[in-house]
């Protein structure tokens with residue numbers, strides 16, 4: 001919708017200059033990312049929604065502070081992240097910083113699920129509720145530091161740099177975690193997803 | 209230099225991202241030509257990545273957007289400045 005940074009900058013100027021209603025257009029392309037990031041951090045749908053609303057209001061109130069060095073969405077997500085961390089702190093939950101150090105040192109040695117070839121992507125099967133549920137369950141089952149990365153990079157399709165900025169970690173850490181997360185998902189999902197793959201005659205689906 | 213399956217697995221994600229140098233890419237491509245299991249691992253990993261990017265996988269809660277914009281409207285109307 002507002003992927004063009006110049007249009008975005010123009011829109012921001014106009015909102016600040018008084019055309020407040022344009023703020024709706026500005027925030028709309030970001031709202032999914034905001035929600036998914038918050039859900040990943042807060043792990044509670046109702047609280048993620050509440051925090052998303054709070055984030056949108058803070059973005060509006062602080063719009064004059066946006067300098068345009070980062071992408072607008074990245075800036076918005078850093079506000080969302082602060083909102084989530086503030087809430088977690090209030091609940092007495094320490095998170096992220098401590099997790100950062102620990103888990104990256106673990107060896108990423110894993111054996112993927114080896115299958116016979118599986119080239120077709122069963123996107124048509126997404127019409128069936130079960131496939132979506134299977135994917136969501138696998139993603140929810142990932143350790144938090146991996147789930148955050150997957151949500152932003154693979155589900156929201158942000159680039160590595162934007163993902164790193166939004167989560168406040170290095171690009172190197174994003175790459176390492178992304179690799180491990182995808183490896184875990186492949187192992188978990190590939191054997192089951194084959195059941196959804198379009199069937200071809202004369203082809204044996206390997207042992208799962 | 210020949211690379212083995214484990215080596216290929218280590219670079220699968222970067223390979224999908226296009227984030228491996230040309231030498232390594234060449235080695236991996238050569239390996240994939242003859243190794244069916246690595247080809248299958250690559251395909252299935254890539255398929256998982258493609259599926260996750262589909263908007264139908266993670267839908268926002270019903271009414272989320274409407275409630276958000278109503279809240280924004282209240283702020284725009286009654287908020288300061």
Ligand SMILES: [Zn+2]
Nearest residue numbers: 212213243246
């Ligand atoms: Zn191999």
